[in-house]
Amino acid sequence: MSDHDGGPDFDVVLASTLHDVKNSIALLVSAIDQLGLRVERELPELAPDLYGIQAEARRMNNELVQLLSLYRMGRGEFSVSPRDVVVVELLEEALSELESVLRTRGVAVEIDCDPELSWVLDDNLVLGVIRNALNNMARYARDRVRISARTEGGWLVIGVEDNGAGYPESVLRMAGGPARDVDFRSASTGLGIYFAREVMGRHSRQGRVGRIELANGGSLGGGVFTLYLP
Amino acid sequence: MVLGAMDHAPDDYLVKPFNRNALKLRIERVLRRKVELGGIEQAAADRDLATAIAHCDEKLSAGSPYRLAIVQRKAELLVAAGEYAEALALYEQVLEERHLRWAAMGRGGCLYHLGRLAEAEAVFEAIIKGNRLVMEAYDWLARVKEAQGSGEEARAVLAQATTLSPRSVRRHRELGQMALKAGDYEAASKAYHSVVRLERHSFQRSVADHTRLAQALHACGDDAGALKTLREGRRIAGAKESEQRQAGLLEGDVLEALGQKEEAEAVRNALAAEGHASALERAKMLFAQGETEEGSRLLEGLVRDNHEDETLLSAVRSVFQDAGMGVEGDAMVTATQDELINLNNEGVDLARAGRVEEAATLFRDAAEGMPANRVVNLNAAQVLVIRMRQRGVEQSLLDEAERYLARVASQAPDDAKYLAVRRKVDELAASRRSSQG
Numbered sequence: 001m002s003d004h005d006g007g008p009d010f011d012v013v014l015a016s017t018l019h020d021v022k023n024s025i026a027l028l029v030s031a032i033d034q035l036g037l038r039v040e041r042e043l044p045e046l047a048p049d050l051y052g053i054q055a056e057a058r059r060m061n062n063e064l065v066q067l068l069s070l071y072r073m074g075r076g077e078f079s080v081s082p083r084d085v086v087v088v089e090l091l092e093e094a095l096s097e098l099e100s101v102l103r104t105r106g107v108a109v110e111i112d113c114d115p116e117l118s119w120v121l122d123d124n125l126v127l128g129v130i131r132n133a134l135n136n137m138a139r140y141a142r143d144r145v146r147i148s149a150r151t152e153g154g155w156l157v158i159g160v161e162d163n164g165a166g167y168p169e170s171v172l173r174m175a176g177g178p179a180r181d182v183d184f185r186s187a188s189t190g191l192g193i194y195f196a197r198e199v200m201g202r203h204s205r206q207g208r209v210g211r212i213e214l215a216n217g218g219s220l221g222g223g224v225f226t227l228y229l230p
Numbered sequence: 231m232v233l234g235a236m237d238h239a240p241d242d243y244l245v246k247p248f249n250r251n252a253l254k255l256r257i258e259r260v261l262r263r264k265v266e267l268g269g270i271e272q273a274a275a276d277r278d279l280a281t282a283i284a285h286c287d288e289k290l291s292a293g294s295p296y297r298l299a300i301v302q303r304k305a306e307l308l309v310a311a312g313e314y315a316e317a318l319a320l321y322e323q324v325l326e327e328r329h330l331r332w333a334a335m336g337r338g339g340c341l342y343h344l345g346r347l348a349e350a351e352a353v354f355e356a357i358i359k360g361n362r363l364v365m366e367a368y369d370w371l372a373r374v375k376e377a378q379g380s381g382e383e384a385r386a387v388l389a390q391a392t393t394l395s396p397r398s399v400r401r402h403r404e405l406g407q408m409a410l411k412a413g414d415y416e417a418a419s420k421a422y423h424s425v426v427r428l429e430r431h432s433f434q435r436s437v438a439d440h441t442r443l444a445q446a447l448h449a450c451g452d453d454a455g456a457l458k459t460l461r462e463g464r465r466i467a468g469a470k471e472s473e474q475r476q477a478g479l480l481e482g483d484v485l486e487a488l489g490q491k492e493e494a495e496a497v498r499n500a501l502a503a504e505g506h507a508s509a510l511e512r513a514k515m516l517f518a519q520g521e522t523e524e525g526s527r528l529l530e531g532l533v534r535d536n537h538e539d540e541t542l543l544s545a546v547r548s549v550f551q552d553a554g555m556g557v558e559g560d561a562m563v564t565a566t567q568d569e570l571i572n573l574n575n576e577g578v579d580l581a582r583a584g585r586v587e588e589a590a591t592l593f594r595d596a597a598e599g600m601p602a603n604r605v606v607n608l609n610a611a612q613v614l615v616i617r618m619r620q621r622g623v624e625q626s627l628l629d630e631a632e633r634y635l636a637r638v639a640s641q642a643p644d645d646a647k648y649l650a651v652r653r654k655v656d657e658l659a660a661s662r663r664s665s666q667g
Contacts, residue, residue, distance in 0.1 A: 026247035033249045061247060079331060079361040084296040089259050096251040118295035120328065124245060205328050 015071050022064035028057045036100055044104075051101035055138055058097070062132050066195035073198065080122040080202040087149045087156065088113040090123055094130040095147065101138050102145065112148035119156040121203060121229050126158075129196045129212075133160045133225040136192075140164035144220050154208070156229040159218070166216035166223045175214035196227075205230035266296050270303055279311040298324075305336050314343040331357065335366060342374055350374045365395050369404075381412050389417075392424065399428045406442060419446035426459070437469040441477045444484065453487045460484065471508060475501060479640070486643075495644055502641060506532065506542055510549055517553035525553075526562065533563055535602035537570045574609055586617045597634055607634040608647055615654045623662040631655050 032054040040047045072078040091111050095102075102109055130147075137145050141162035148159045174193050193212070200210035208230040218224035242260045244253060264271070270289070273282035286304035294300055301324060308317035318340035324333040338353035354371040357364050368391035375384035388405040392398070406421035422443035429435045440463025447456040460481045464474060478501040485494035509532050516525035529546050536542050543563055550559020573596055580589035593610035600606050611634040614627050635655060638648045 023246065029247040030249065058247075065245070075362075076359070077361055077363045079364070081332075082328065082330060084298045086259070086262070086295050089255070089262075093252060093255045093259070096255055097249055099251065116295065118297075120298050124243075128245075206326075 011071070015068060018064050018068055018071075022061055022068065025057050025061040025064065029054055029061060032057065033100075040100075040104070047104040048101075051104050052139075055098075055101050055135060059135055062128070062135065063191055065128065066132075066191055069195065070198070080125060080199070082120045082122045082203065084118050085121055085123045085126075086115075087117045087119055087158070088115050090127060091130070091147050091149060091158070094127055094134060097131065098134050098138050102141075105138070105141075106143055107138065107141050108144050110144075110146050112146065114150070117149060117151065117156075119151075119229060120205075121156070122199075125199045125202075126227070126229070129199055129227065130158065130160060132192045132196065137162040137164065137223060137225075141222065146220055154205075154230065156227075158227040158229070160225040161218040161220045162222040163220040164222040166221075167214055172214050172216070175212055200227065200229070203229050263296055263299065266294060267299065267303060270300070270307075274303075274307060274310075279307050283307050283311070298330075302332060302336075305333075309336065309339060309343070312343075314340045318344065331360075331364065335364075335370070338367075338370055338374075342370065342377065347374055347378050351378070363394060365391055365398070365401075368394075369401065372404075372408075376408070381408065385409060385412070385414070385417065392421070396424070397428060399425055399432075399434070402428065403439065406446070410442060410446060413449075415446045415449040419443060419450055419452075422446055426462075435466050437463045437466050437473040437477055439463075440466070441473065441480055444477075444480055448480065448484050448487065453484050456484045457481070457488065475505070478504075482640075491644070498641065498643070506536070506545070510545055513549050514552070517549070517555075522553075522555070526558070529559075530562055530566060533566045534570065534600050537567050537603070538605060543567075570603070570605070574605060577609055577613065581613050581616055586613065586620060589613045590617055594630075597637075601637055602641070604638050604641060604645070604648075607637045608651055610634045611638075611651050611655065615651065615658065618658050623658050623665075625662070628655065628659055628662070 032050060036047065036050055036054070039050050069078060088111065091113055095109060095111070099109075134145070134147070137160065141164045144163040146159075146161045148161075150157055171193070174190065175197075193214070196212045200212055203210035210227070210229045213224075213226040213228070215224045215226070216222070241264070242256060244256055248256075266289075270282050270285045273279075273285055283304060286300050286307065289300050290297065290304075301320065305317045305320045305324075308314075308320065318337060321333045321337040321340060324330060325337065334353060334357055338350045338357070341347075341350035341353060351371065351374050354367045354374065357367040358371070368387055372384040372387040372391075375381075375387060385405060385408050388401060388408065392401055392405060395401070402421050402424040406418050406425060409415070409418035409421055422439060425439045426443055429439060440459050444456040444459040444463070447453070447459060460477050464477050464481075478497055482494045482498045482501070485491075485497060509528060513525045513528045513532075516522075516528065529549065533543065533546055547556070547559050547563055550556055550562075573592070577589045577592045577596075580586075580592065590610075590613050593606065593613050596606045597603075597610040611631040614631040614634075618624065618627055632655065635648070635652055638645065639652075642648060
């Protein structure tokens with residue numbers, strides 16, 4: 001991809017550097033997990049701040065993962081691998097890494113999902129999308145987060161809601177329209193939404209294609225992030 | 231690295247960073263899936279494909295949270311059972327609903343097995359176009375191209391795959407095998423170089439891979455490199471005897487090509503001695519296990535091939551003695567020796583009496599039955615020399631004589647009797663060339 005003779009392929013250098021930084025941050029996140037156990041025991045009043053730092057590190061990690069995924073998509077090195085997934089297990093796994101920050105911030109979590117419900121989807125990718133939404137809500141929720149799943153007319157609908165102040169108008173606009181309308185300058189969540197839409201767009205069934213919707217209100221009155229999977 | 235890991239088809243994987251809880255949940259998920267498919271997998275492990283397929287159908291009609299996984303498994307089992315048409319229909323049914331890569335891959339495989347090669351080719355090319363890192367699709371595409379008779383294209387596909395995923399030993403090896411078969415020794419040595427380099431620090435180092443590399447290097451004229459590779463290979467511990475033997479045989483050829491005749495002979499003699507020693511060991515074991523008949527047969531073969539090697543014959547006798555069958559052993563050795571001496575005498579007498587055709591038939595049959603017996607093979611070549619001197623030189627007889635001589639040369643290239651017959655055959659070949667010229 002380099003336009004210059006002999007110079008390094010900058011795309012590749014950039015990607016491998018991102019990869020390296022991402023792994024460093026992953027180590028940081030894991031280290032805070034270990035540290036957190038001690039802090040909760042010995043200095044519990046510091047735990048929310050520590051987990052807040054971890055949530056930020058996780059956000060950085062998520063963004064880099066998404067960036068690298070987009071890079072791989074551009075190079076024809078990206079695939080989705082849908083398989084049968086018991087949905088409630090997926091939701092529990094999505095929550096598991098945020099359990100500490102939510103608990104120490106005093107945010108109550110509820111899961112609403114038929115334990116028998118199973119769907120065909122790429123769990124690793126969808127997990128990334130849900131976690132990204134949850135990670136945001138862990139920051140903005142006042143004291144409640146709800147995560148739910150149900151089927152509706154041949155779609156699996158996964159909803160992530162909180163009772164915070166909701167999404168700003170500029171973010172709401174990005175979720176619905178065509179992908180090129182995503183404005184990366186206007187909001188820090190631009191990349192997350194773009195990635196979520198790319199992932200959903202690669203889930204299709206008999207011509208129907210997955211999508212996300214962002215709204216305010218819902219059952220808790222805050223932000224509502226909804227995934228529609230065919 | 232990830233590509234390398236994915237080549238091992240893990241049940242599942244987690245993306246960094248993950249915490250203890252996430253890992254625990256994921257392991258539980260994998261286990262639940264395994265339990266659900268347990269009956270199917272058990273039958274498959276017992277190689278009872280029909281039962282495994284029946285289990286799939288039961289699960290599917292009873293309803294399961296892992297419906298798609300069961301369909302996938304059923305299709306794989308149908309493929310394993312050779313029911314390609316039925317598997318193909320199942321894959322196509324899945325693809326009608328969702329575009330899933332495993333289903334496309336399975337469909338391509340069925341098309342290949344059904345001989346619909348052009349369609350299979352299109353499937354695998356489309357998969358690679360969708361994601362150029364799906365390494366399995368390259369393996370399939372190479373297989374399809376080879377079946378289409380395009381060996382060169384097949385090798386190009388595999389070469390491309392090894393560039394993208396350079397750590398797969400298996401794929402380098404496959405490429406090397408194809409290149410060796412096609413006589414493309416440059417490519418073969420490149421591929422086997424990679425195999426040997428990747429294996430260097432692993433537990434799966436193989437003498438055979440070193441021998442293949444040396445074979446390719448020898449064919450390219452790099453005998454010094456071939457020798458170094460062979461010696462490296464022969465140092466690997468715990469290798470199979472047959473592999474060590476092949477390496478030794480090639481080492482003899484390579485040394486000869488390097489002009490080191492004495493070393494070549496030493497290697498060949500050592501090989502023969504090792505071969506005899508291991509046959510004797512095996513016979514001892516068979517006797518100890520009560521497999522008297524098989525042990526005797528093995529030793530009789532050894533005597534047939536080496537009826538003039540007194541050291542070996544006394545070793546054979548003592549193996550019988552140790553097993554409490556000294557009398558039987560002596561009788562067998564003497565009888566076999568007599569049989570061979572009589573056979574050789576009879577042939578020589580026939581030839582002297584001018585019944586050269588009969589002598590030739592006798593030695594020809596004997597040489598086919600005892601390809602490793604030096605005396606018989608030398609006599610077979612000798613009688614052909616007599617025949618050609620009397621009735622004229624024929625190319626087919628020259629070739630036949632060469633074949634017998636080659637068998638002797640591989641064991642004793644400097645034996646005086648061998649060299650004498652060798653010279654006579656060379657003279658006849660030269661006279662034939664000059665009479666034609």
